[in-house]
Amino acid sequence: MEATARTAILRIEVLHCALLLALVAALWQSQFLDITALLVGGIFMGVNFLLLSYGVAWLLTPLAGSKRIKAGIGLLVLKVILFLALLTTIFFRFELDALSFAAGFSTLLVAIVIESLRGAIRVGA
Secondary structure (H helix, E strand, O other), X not given: OOHHHHXXXXXXXXXXXXXXXXXXXXXXXXXXXXXXXXXHHHHXXXXXXXXXXXXXXXXXXXXXXXXXXXXXXXHHHHHHHHHHHHHHHHHHHHOOOHHHHHHHHHHHHHHHHHHHHHHHHHHHO
């Protein structure tokens, strides 16, 4: 993986954590969102993004052999299946608030948009 891509992924993850913690701090005493579900959604999405980004980077490295590509695709499919099973378990076993989970989940999307805008502004400047 290129150093710039690795740096961008780490910046997105740090921004995601900061946004998640800011949201928790802002809504700590609120009854609007469940803090536990908010954190679980944010952590779930952060780990998923980290594994996906590094998995794809490992898969798409230059000169990757066909065995490595097949192994990478298999591992990514396994990751998707495991995360879907974990997501199903989280919702049905622990009965988390879906709105709070989605709010935590969305902090990563906001972090990605902010990082994309930051990169576009830097390139345009």
